[in-house]
Amino acid sequence: RWVLSLECKGSRNFMSALRRAVEVDFKDKDKQKSQGLYLLTTGIPDQETHTISAYVAEACGGFDLQLHVCLFSVTKGTDSSGVIPARYANPRETASAFKEIVQAARGRFHWFGEAGM
Numbered sequence: 457r458w459v460l461s462l463e464c465k466g467s468r469n470f471m472s473a474l475r476r477a478v479e480v481d482f483k484d485k486d487k488q489k490s491q492g493l494y495l496l497t498t499g500i501p502d503q504e505t506h507t508i509s510a511y512v513a514e515a516c517g518g519f520d521l522q523l524h525v526c527l528f529s530v531t532k533g534t535d536s537s538g539v540i541p542a543r544y545a546n547p548r549e550t551a552s553a554f555k556e557i558v559q560a561a562r563g564r565f566h567w568f569g570e571a572g573m
Contacts, residue, residue: 462496468543470501470508474523478515492563495525497554500545505553509560516561523561525554529569 477493501508512523529547545553551567558565 468497468499468502470495471503471511474508474511474515478521491520492522492524495523496528497525498528500543500550500553502543505556508557512557513560521561522563523558524563524566525558526566526568527551527554529567 474493515521516523527550547569551565555565
């Protein structure tokens with residue numbers, strides 16, 4: 457229910473958000489046994505997939521951090537923010553990109569559509 461109440465806004469600058477989460481918000485990451493980050497998104501990141509995968513593999517490699525992605529496929533015409541994304545990909549291309557990214561981070565990929573998972 458909480459996810460459904462969220463409103464889309466901003467860009468899809470994945471690298472900026474991930475860097476902040478890993479380099480700033482996880483101050484005591486070396487002391488933790490296991491941690492996970494969850495990305496909730498409706499589209500492909502602004503940056504190229506191979507760039508993100510390389511950073512994620514390096515950032516998650518030194519300790520037990522996993523990146524999990526939840527992709528929500530929305531119907532056409534439901535973009536409430538009015539922000540035009542820097543990159544566009546169809547749902548299959550988007551899913552493929554996130555599958556590659558979560559593999560680099562030893563995480564899980566979940567794809568939700570109107571029909572469910």
